[in-house]
Each structure stands twice: as C-alpha cells, then as structure tokens.
Amino acid sequence: MDEHEVVDHDTVPPANKGLLAAAGVLLLIPIVALMWVSSYSKVEPKLWGFPFFIWYQFLWVFLCSAMTWTAYQLVLRARPHRPMGDAQRRPGRHHGRHERGATIGDAGDTDLHDGQPLDDRAADTDRGTDGPTDTEGGRR
Amino acid sequence: MSGVNWTALVVLTALFLLVTVMGFMATRWRRPTSMESLDEWGLGGRSFGTWITWFLLGGDLYTAYTFVAVPAAMFATGAVAGFFAVPYTIVLYPIIFVFMARLWSVSHRHGYVTPADFVKGRYGSRELSLAVALTGFLATMPYIALQLVGIQAVLEVVGLGGGSNIIAKDAPLFIAFALLAAYTYSSGLRAPAVIAFVKDTLIYLVIIVAIIYLPTKVGGWDSIFGAAEQKMTTVNEATGKPTGAFIPGSTQMWAYATLGLGSALALFMYPHSITASLSASGRNVIRRNAAILPAYSFVLGLLALLGWVAIAAGTKPIGLDGKPNAQLVIPQLFEDMFPSWFAGIAFAAIAIGALVPAAIMSIAAANTFTRNIYREWLKPDASPQQEAKVSKLVSLVVKAFALVFVLLLDKQNAINFQLLGGIWILQTFPSIVFGLYTRFFHRWALLAGWAVGMVYGTWSAYNVVNPVTGAHFGGSLANIPGIAQMGYIAMTAFVINLVIAGVLSAVLNAMKVSNGHDETIKGDYFADAGDPRVEKLDVGPHETTASP
Numbered sequence: 299m300d301e302h303e304v305v306d307h308d309t310v311p312p313a314n315k316g317l318l319a320a321a322g323v324l325l326l327i328p329i330v331a332l333m334w335v336s337s338y339s340k341v342e343p344k345l346w347g348f349p350f351f352i353w354y355q356f357l358w359v360f361l362c363s364a365m366t367w368t369a370y371q372l373v374l375r376a377r378p379h380r381p382m383g384d385a386q387r388r389p390g391r392h393h394g395r396h397e398r399g400a401t402i403g404d405a406g407d408t409d410l411h412d413g414q415p416l417d418d419r420a421a422d423t424d425r426g427t428d429g430p431t432d433t434e435g436g437r438r
Numbered sequence: 439m440s441g442v443n444w445t446a447l448v449v450l451t452a453l454f455l456l457v458t459v460m461g462f463m464a465t466r467w468r469r470p471t472s473m474e475s476l477d478e479w480g481l482g483g484r485s486f487g488t489w490i491t492w493f494l495l496g497g498d499l500y501t502a503y504t505f506v507a508v509p510a511a512m513f514a515t516g517a518v519a520g521f522f523a524v525p526y527t528i529v530l531y532p533i534i535f536v537f538m539a540r541l542w543s544v545s546h547r548h549g550y551v552t553p554a555d556f557v558k559g560r561y562g563s564r565e566l567s568l569a570v571a572l573t574g575f576l577a578t579m580p581y582i583a584l585q586l587v588g589i590q591a592v593l594e595v596v597g598l599g600g601g602s603n604i605i606a607k608d609a610p611l612f613i614a615f616a617l618l619a620a621y622t623y624s625s626g627l628r629a630p631a632v633i634a635f636v637k638d639t640l641i642y643l644v645i646i647v648a649i650i651y652l653p654t655k656v657g658g659w660d661s662i663f664g665a666a667e668q669k670m671t672t673v674n675e676a677t678g679k680p681t682g683a684f685i686p687g688s689t690q691m692w693a694y695a696t697l698g699l700g701s702a703l704a705l706f707m708y709p710h711s712i713t714a715s716l717s718a719s720g721r722n723v724i725r726r727n728a729a730i731l732p733a734y735s736f737v738l739g740l741l742a743l744l745g746w747v748a749i750a751a752g753t754k755p756i757g758l759d760g761k762p763n764a765q766l767v768i769p770q771l772f773e774d775m776f777p778s779w780f781a782g783i784a785f786a787a788i789a790i791g792a793l794v795p796a797a798i799m800s801i802a803a804a805n806t807f808t809r810n811i812y813r814e815w816l817k818p819d820a821s822p823q824q825e826a827k828v829s830k831l832v833s834l835v836v837k838a839f840a841l842v843f844v845l846l847l848d849k850q851n852a853i854n855f856q857l858l859g860g861i862w863i864l865q866t867f868p869s870i871v872f873g874l875y876t877r878f879f880h881r882w883a884l885l886a887g888w889a890v891g892m893v894y895g896t897w898s899a900y901n902v903v904n905p906v907t908g909a910h911f912g913g914s915l916a917n918i919p920g921i922a923q924m925g926y927i928a929m930t931a932f933v934i935n936l937v938i939a940g941v942l943s944a945v946l947n948a949m950k951v952s953n954g955h956d957e958t959i960k961g962d963y964f965a966d967a968g969d970p971r972v973e974k975l976d977v978g979p980h981e982t983t984a985s986p
Contacts, residue, residue: 307961325532332525333699335691341684347659351517351685352743355524359736362528366535367729374722382547382961382969 449782461621497634502588512745516682562954577859887939
C-alpha cells in the first residue's frame with residue numbers, strides 16, 4: 299500500500315472556516331446579550347403585566363435555542379464527518395465526502411427520532427458502496 | 439399545618455411505587471448481553487438517542503433541589519439570588535455545544551467514562567487526573583444529599599416526618615432511598631433514563647397547570663409582581679437593607695452576570711452531567727440537545743416565578759418544628775392552592791425529580807471512584823467485571839453516606855458544601871475543556887492553578903458571613919478584587935486559576951519541561967459512532983512540548 303494514500307488521522311478533518319466562524323458568532327450572541335445585564339434590568343416596557351426584565355429573558359430562551367439549532371446546521375455543513383478505522387482509504391474519497399456535506403446536513407430534521415448520528419448514517423451508506431473491506435471490522 | 443394530607447399522600451405513594459417498578463424493569467430495557475461493565479451499567483451502553491438523552495439530561499440537570507431552592511430564593515431575596523437560574527440555563531447550551539461533542543468523541547474512541555479518564559489520557563498525569571476526580575467526587579456528594587432535602591420538603595408539607603422518634607420520623611425518606619439504591623444497583627443508568635420520562639412529564643404538567651391556574655387565584659400577574667416588588671423593597675430590620683432585589687440594581691449587575699456564567703461553565707464539569715452526555719449514541723446527539731434542552735430552562739423560569747406567586751398568595755412556609763423555612767415555599771403553595779389530589783401529583787413530581795439526579799449522581803460518583811481512584815491507584819489490573827462490581831457497591835455507599843449526612847447533620851451543612859462544590863468544580867474546567875483543544879496548558883501549571891483556585895474559593899466562601907446568624911459560608915457572593923463589585927466567588931477563583939495556569943504553562947513550556955504522554959490524536963476529537971473504539975492507539979511517540 300502506498301504511503302501517500304493513507305489518511306493521516308492525527309490531523310484536524312478539513313472544514314469550511316467561514317461557516318465555523320458564523321456558527322461561533324451565533325453561539326456567542328446569546329452569551330453576550332445575557333451577560334450585559336444593564337441592557338435589560340428594567341421594569342418598562344411591560345408585556346402582559348410582566349416586567350421587561352422577566353419577559354426579555356424568557357424571549358432569549360427561544361432566541362438562543364434557534365441560534366444553537368442554526369449553528370448546529372452550520373457545523374454539520376462546515377465539517378462533514380471523516381470516518382476513521384480505514385487507514386487504507388484513498389485520500390480522494392474524503393474530498394468527495396466534503397462536497398456531499400450539504401445533502402448530509404439536510405437530512406437532519408427527519409433524523410431526530412432514532413438518535414442515530416446522521417453523519418454516521420451517511421458514512422454507512424458510503425461503506426456500502428465501498429464493499430466489506432471498509433467496515434470497522436477491518437481494524438480488528 | 440396539622441395532620442397528614444391523606445389524599446395527597448396516597449397519590450404521591452402510588453406514583454412513587456410506579457417509578458420503583460419501572461426502575462427495576464429498566465434492566466430489561468434495551469437489554470445488553472451483559473451488564474458487567476461500566477459501559478453498560480454506568481453509561482447505558484452509550485446507546486441513548488436524541489430524545490432519551492433529552493429526557494435524561496433534563497431529568498439530571500434540573501434537580502428536585504433546584505425546583506425547591508430556586509423559587510425559595512425568589513421568595514426570600516428576589517431576582518439576583520433566584521432568577522439568575524434563567525440566564526444560567528440559557529448560556530449553558532451554547533457553551534456545551536462548543537466542547538461537549540469533542541469530549542464525547544475522544545471518550546468514545548478511548549473508552550473514557552469520566553472526565554478524569556480524559557485528563558489522564560491527554561496529559562499522562564496521574565496527579566492532575568486525581569485532582570479532577572477528587573474534586574468531582576467531593577462536589578457531587580453534597581449534591582446527592584440535597585436531593586434528599588428536596589424529598590424531605592415534600593414529605594414535611596404532606597405531614598410526614600413529625601414526632602420525636604428518629605426512626606419513625608425519617609422512615610419514609612429511608613425507604614425511598616433504599617428502593618432507589620436497589621434499582622440503581624441492578625439497572626444502572628437505564629433506571630434513571632426510564633424514570634426520567636415520568637419525572638419530566640409530571641414536572642411539565644404541574645408547572646403548566648400552576649402557571650395558568652394560580653395567578654387567577656391571586657389576582658393576576660400585576661398583583662403578583664406588585665406584591666413581589668413591595669416585599670423586596672421593604673427594609674429588613676435585621677440587616678437595615680432592602681429584603682431583596684425585584685430586579686438587579688446598578689450594584690448587582692456583576693453578581694447577576696457572574697452567577698449565571700460561572701454556574702453555566704461549572705455545570706458540565708460535574709461527573710453526573712458528563713455521565714449523561716457520554717451515554718449518548720453519537721456526538722451530534724449532544725449538539726441537537728443543546729438546541730432543545732432550553733425547553734427545561736423555560737419551565738425553570740416559570741417555576742422561579744412561582745416563588746413570587748407565593749408572595750402574592752401569602753404562603754407561610756412553616757416547618758414541622760414551627761420555624762419558618764423558605765425551602766418549603768413551593769410544596770406549601772401547592773398544598774394551599776391545589777385540590778389534594780393534584781397537590782399529590784405535584785409532590786410526586788418533586789420527589790421523583792429527586793430520584794433521577796440522585797441515581798445519576800451516585801452512578802457518576804461511583805464511576806469516578808472506580809476508574810480514577812480504585813483502578814488507577816489501588817488495583818491497576820482490574821477487569822471490566824471488577825470495575826462494574828466496585829462501581830455498583832460504591833453507588834450504594836455514596837447514597838448511604840448522603841442519607842446519614844442529611845439525617846444526622848444540620849442540613850445547612852449540605853447546603854454549605856453544595857455551595858463550595860460549585861466553586862470547586864469550576865476549577866477543573868481548564869484541565870478538562872482547554873485540554874480538548876490544545877496542549878499549550880502544562881499539566882503542572884493546570885494543577886497549580888486548580889490548587890490556588892480551590893484554596894482561594896474555599897477561603898473566600900468561608901469569609902462570607904451571614905449578617906443575621908453570624909454563620910460562615912453565608913452565600914456565594916464576595917467582593918471581586920480590583921472591581922469593587924460583588925461577584926460569584928467561583929468566577930473570581932476561576933480567573934485566578936486561569937492566570938496562574940497560563941503564566942506557568944508559558945514558563946514550563948519555555949523550559950521544555952515534559953508535558954506528559956498524550957495518547958490521543960487530532961482525529962479522535964471528531965470521531966463519531968461507527969468509528970472504531972480503541973483501547974490504546976499506537977501512533978508512535980507523542981512526547982511533548984506544547985502543540986497548540
């Protein structure tokens with residue numbers, strides 16, 4: 299086996315840095331907003347009798363959840379899973395995987411029930427096309 | 439309060455028996471071929487998907503003590519001490535989103551069960567690993583004891599636990615904990631995972647009913663907030679200061695922010711949070727949960743407001759000993775305002791809410807003891823079967839200890855230790871989380887930062903004196919040196935810890951002092967289910983100077 303065809307797993311898998319940075323910003327916004335206490339420690343304007351201080355923080359529960367979910371979708375696209383356990387894998391393959399990232403991420407919403415990580419499922423499909431040499435059993 | 443509320447007691451007992459049966463049956467759920475390993479007994483086979491993890495983590499993090507203590511703090515001293523739980527449990531999730539997937543991946547690859555396992559693997563440092571393990575163990579113990587305090591509050595309001603005979607007085611609590619210990623022993627993490635479904639369903643039901651029904655009984659939200667504002671601004675004769683904070687004043691901003699951020703950074707350093715996270719079936723399960731767990735934060739916020747509803751309702755939380763006890767305010771409010779049968783459901787929600795975290799905490803503490811003290815220092819060649827056996831026994835010992843702690847000592851001790859535990863556990867953050875990203879931080883520097891943070895935090899908390907009783911450990915806020923504002927002691931200690939760890943790391947790295955053997959490779963931090971597990975991956979020498 300040619301040395302150059304081996305994926306070096308002691309490296310960080312390739313990622314779209316821009317998308318990762320965008321996800322980071324989305325995650326940072328709620329923290330900054332809620333740590334900036336003076337921006338919301340006031341009574342007015344009230345909403346249905348609730349002081350601003352109270353309803354504003356309740357609002358952030360939803361905003362933060364939405365931002366975290368968006369960040370999740372971004373990181374799925376930014377860094378698709380690079381399967382391990384196949385040191386024989388040719389480097390060309392993981393470029394292919396990289397391009398496929400968007401479709402993998404789109405499966406996310408339908409994937410909630412069983413808790414199977416969706417990257418993993420995609421990887422399973424990959425293995426199918428690769429034949430039996432590419433399963434984790436090959437490592438044992 | 440007089441006599442026993444029989445209707446409520448019957449409902450409470452029935453629901454309690456239901457979850458007990460479920461706890462014992464849990465061993466058959468997703469039955470493994472063998473329960474005789476920590477992966478199966480202590481982590482449920484690392485097989486839980488998104489929704490099970492959601493229930494399990496929700497049941498684990500939002501404990502009975504939280505449900506009792508947060509509204510009690512709102513009732514007694516207002517928003518700074520109580521409502522900070524809302525920003526705390528919001529900013530929590532972006533934080534764990536960032537690092538928890540990495541911890542899951544590296545733990546999956548190397549079979550780590552506890553954070554101290556990871557520290558050992560990353561730095562090859564038994565000492566640093568022991569520091570992390572001991573801190574986790576010590577911080578968890580009082581937390582388990584406080585779950586008992588949650589059950590006690592319910593039993594006391596129902597009318598049980600009176601009388602002078604110590605056996606009769608505490609028999610219900612004793613039985614409850616004995617049952618919990620028995621099914622945790624046999625079913626491991628599967629038991630709390632199953633019970634969490636019941637617990638969370640009951641909690642959601644009770645809070646939603648309470649938040650819709652109770653305000654109509656006390657004159658609506660306007661009068662609730664009016665009553666709260668009036669109580670908080672009234673001058674307390676004992677201290678000469680206002681009773682509490684309706685909303686944080688200009689001198690309380692730092693306190694509010696540091697309490698929220700410090701608690702959020704600390705929560706996922708507790709072994710029980712990490713145990714529940716590592717039991718997930720994939721790295722993205724944790725990330726998806728970071729987006730959907732805030733549902734619990736919303737409920738916690740509503741629950742906090744019930745503390746103010748109790749002010750408007752004129753709830754008088756008086757214990758069976760005749761003394762006022764703010765901790766009883768929520769059970770008392772339910773008893774006063776709800777029909778008996780629904781009060782019983784509400785009490786069951788709190789009592790069962792204590793069982794889930796108590797089970798997971800005792801499992802996590804037991805795993806920590808087994809992996810990082812027993813196997814590391816006492817019996818290095820322990821087999822997986824022996825590990826599981828020791829863990830099961832330790833989970834019993836830990837719960838017995840918590841029971842003795844609460845029954846024999848003043849429960850204020852448990853509350854003090856819990857306060858200290860929060861300060862201590864945050865000091866392990868640099869070793870665990872920074873280690874997931876970089877080897878810049880040096881093992882000895884991390885150990886030094888940890889030690890100084892622990893000592894400073896403990897000393898600082900000791901010096902907080904309750905103005906009324908004169909007792910030490912009177913709270914978790916102290917002056918932040920250099921800012922002249924009150925802040926959460928854990929955060930101040932954390933910053934000192936960071937500075938020391940950072941400066942010493944730079945020095946030790948410049949001196950080329952070995953930073954230990956790193957058994958992980960970069961790809962490990964991105965592994966997912968389906969990637970092979972390795973006992974030890976031989977990647978050649980990884981001896982080590984800093985490699986960011």
